[in-house]
Amino acid sequence: MPYRRLTVVVTRRLPEVVEARMAELFDIQTGPEDRPMSREELVAAVKTAEVLVPNLRDEIDQSLLAQAGPQLKLIANYGAGVDHIDVATARQRGILVSNTPDVVTEDTADMSIALILALLRRIPEGLARMQTEGWEGWSPNALQGARVAGKQLGILGMGRIGQALARRANAFGMQVHYHNRRRLREETEADLKARYWDSLDQMVARMDVISVNCPHTPSTFHLLNARRLKLMKPEAVIVNTSRGEVIDENALTRMLRAGEVAGAGLDVFGGRRDANPRLREMSNVVLLPHMGSATREGRIEMGEKVIINIKTFADGHRPPDQVVPGML
Structure with missing residues (x-):
C-alpha cells in the first residue's frame, strides 16, 4: 500500500x-x-x-x-x-x-548572559557613544559599570535554561540563587552551586541581578508584579529571555524611569509583538527582537x-x- x-x-x-x-x-x-x-x-x-x-x-x-x-x-x-x-x-x-x-536551551542561556553583561558593563551605551557621538578619549569616570564577579544572581525558573544559565554564571564568578516551583535535588544544587529560595519575595529583595527563565502559564502571569518589583534593590537589574507576560511591563517601565531599578534587558515583551515605546527612550534598557533562539x-x-x-x-x-x- x-x-x-x-x-x-x-x-x-x-x-x-x-x-x-x-x-x-x-x-x-x-x-x-x-x-x-x-x-x-x-x-x-x-x-x-x-x-x-x-x-x-x-x-x-x-x-x-x-x-x-x-x-x-x-x-x-x-x-x-x-x-x-x-x-x-x-x-x-x-x-x-x-x-x-x-x-533552544544553550542558545537562550547564552542570550541571558549576554544581557547581564550588556547591562552591568553598559555595553550598549558605549556602543552608542562610539557610533553617534564619537570617542573623545579615555576618562577614569566614563561609563563605569559594575563588576560581574561576586554579583548575586537570582534565577526565576530553574528548568533546563535556568540550569544552563547557572553554569555560565558560575564561570563568571556570580553567586547563584533560584526560585522554582519545585526544589531541585540536593546533588543538582551542589553541582550548580545554587541556593534555593522558597520565598520569591525574599530572593528578589536580595539579588543584584534577576533573570526570568520560567514559562508563561496562568500561575506565572505577572509573577513579577508591581509590588514584587518594588522589592528589588535600586542598583539591581533584571533580564527576561522567557516570556514577557511574567513581568508587569508597565510597572517595570515606571520604575526604570523613576530610577527605582538600575536597568533591564528584555528579549520578550508583554504582548509578544513589541516593546512598550517608553522603554526605547531609556539608555539603561537593552531591547532585543526575541533573539534568544536565533x-x-x-x-x-x-x-x-x-x-x-x-x-x-x-x-x-x-x-x-x-x-x-x-x-x-
Missing part, C-alpha cells in the same frame, strides 16, 4: 534545509512571503491542513480551533513555548499538540524536531514531544 503524504501547512517560512526535508516527506504549503499569516489565512489553514505548523506569532485559540476541519489532527508547533495555543481545547477536539523542547543551528534543530513529531504521528505513534494540559 503506497504511503499517503500528509497535508502540512507551515504558517511562516522556515530554514531552507528544513523546508526541503519537509517537502520530501509531506505535501507542504507555505506562503510565498516570509510574514505572519493573517487571521483569515489561519482560518483557511485549519480548514484544510491535516497538520498545522505554527509559531509563537500565531494565536491558535478556541475560536480558531472551532473552525478547524475534521482532518486537522496535529499542531506541530515550531518552538518550545505553547502559551499561544489553546492546548485544552485542541485536546477536546481530538487534535494533538507537539513542540520543540530542549533545542542561531542557525538552533533553528534547524527546531525544524528537525517538528519533522520527527509529524513523521512519528504519520506512522501511527504518539509524537515524542506531545504537549498535554497537565504539563502546563
